[in-house]
Amino acid sequence: MTELLQRPPKKDPQKRTVLPTTPPSARSRKAIAFSTAAAEGRLALQTCAECDHVIYPARELCPKCWSMDLQWQDIPDGGELIAETTLRTSVNTYFRERMPWRIGTVRLDAGPMVLAHIHGDVGEYERVRMIARTDKSGQGVLMALPEKETANMADDKQLRTLTCDPKHRRVLVTDGRTQLGQCTVNALAKAGASKIFVGIAREWRPYDGSAELAAVSGVELMPLDITDTISVNELAAEIGGKTDILINTAEHVRPGSAMQRHGILTARDEMETNYFGLMRLIQAFGPGMRGRGADGDNSACAWVNLLSVYALSNWSVFGTTTASQAAAYSLSQCLRGEFAGSGVKVVNVLFGPLEDSWRQPLPPPKVTPKRLADAIVHALRQGIENVTLGPVAEDIVRRFRDDPFVLERELMQAPGGQAV
């Protein structure tokens, strides 16, 4: 069993904050596909299309039959630990700061022998369950976990560098007025977040669920309107230095295409929340979080963006809203670049139509706010950066991968009011 992670003590104000360092990040262009799958929580290796040989590490051609037709495919996650050691010294600053560190060789059921980080509860020569995740450098790595869940397993020191577990962390949920915001708060409380700051815009307007929200353990309601630069800056001045996870639940959604709109004010409101709101949060909270990526057991670790899957390709039924979400999606990629090397992950959740009042006439299947909230917390605990949620989103992402231009054409032909 893993030693139970205790709530981190208050920070010593006389000590300098440890700056983020990174494990080795160099990868070949071929190997980036491994990191891309790892960011989705998938374990994928190259498989030779001609001889079925599974290849590790990534190569240009099959070492067995010399075929160049190598496909990235998800592989079974079983394996066996055949050799292990504990590093006690390293020339790499990142590992020097975190010694001792367990690594080992695992024979995958799929064939290859791989070098992996080893969970503390894995015994010598035992069966293991392999995960692929992005590490603090942002690149994909392998870790061997015990085959069966052990006590306090998520608290393992090495595993916790790959995840963004809310346990003992302080989280900002930017909009608590909605069901989505409130479900997210409840899921975080259940996951052991030590403090949940909840942004409430326009406190002078009553909202459903306010009493229940205020009663959740660890919740602190804070004035926050992400359409107002002053409000965002004021909150960051207060809690920016202790925001370990930021979850942007604020969104402004209205049905309608460009020509169905009379004037630009609705589109501007959408941009004010969905794009400029994100921008304001990044400018106010980003620098502090980026500087605290290695700040102990409750370091800053994740920034969560919730985006309609139509951010990938416009659906004219919600044409101008999705245009603003496309802008937000693009900005989230910019944020990923800016957070690179900080140890803070940008988690993007692409979801299908949500079960809420603005999407009420849309047919099922829809994603309930609770399901989206649970998916956020699951992604954080697992250290997953890219989440696709709901049948509609899964379908759109699949078709986007196949051919974004075909998808664009299909969405153009989608009947109004009907999710495709």
Place this chain on the structure above:
Amino acid sequence: MKGEKCNTLAALATAMSSGEVETVDLTHTLDSDFPVIVLPPEFGQCAPFRAEVVSRYDERGPGWYWQNISMCEHTGTHFDAPIHWISGKDLPNASVDAIPATAFVRPVCVIDCSKECAENEDFLLTPEFIQAWEKQHGQIPAGDWVLLRSDWSRRSSAAYLNMREDGAHSPGPSADAVKFLVEERDILGFGTETVGTDAGQAAHFSPPYPAHHLFHGAGKYGLQCLRNLDQLPPTGAILVCPPLKIKNGSGSPLRVLALVERASK
């Protein structure tokens, strides 16, 4: 006659510097969190006040500070022109840029309903209440501003808008009171401390929003989100309320002042 001047302004200047005439500020600060009127979500909405720094003695402008600001014409302490309402849309000189400037400096009557509003948040000003006030303070002269003092401006945040599931609850004039002020008294305009000139429940009156419908239909003006009305006498003060000169503007945020004569010291 050339060179001769009436000495009223000189007397006023003397009275102002001696404190005999005081300037009272009836304006709320333009603050991004100050409540604005809330309409059903499918309608267009009144934009709250926003400020974005252009530069603040920094790389964007090393020696100077300035902001870009944005808001609705009806945000914060603001002026309503007749063109704001459909009933006033065809009147002449009905937008803020066309209203004669004389309207912006005029005597004001203040009807104190603060006690009644404290007891009843849906208090309605009636013709009878106005006539009872007139018994004490004299008939409201034609061409005066009339302000409803409710002390509502002392409320803040949720209590100010006082929004519930059946809508907002705040005081205002009854339809009969509006008709009386228009037809019997021919006032210049009507002002309140609440977010609008109408009562919170005025959507359910006949006609709906009587203050907007009837005052603006008769070419009268509105002022709302006023404060410090408790510092004004029932009669005798001068209201100074020039809105921004916005082309075809339906209203404008503005600084509202009152000149008040104090008992000589």
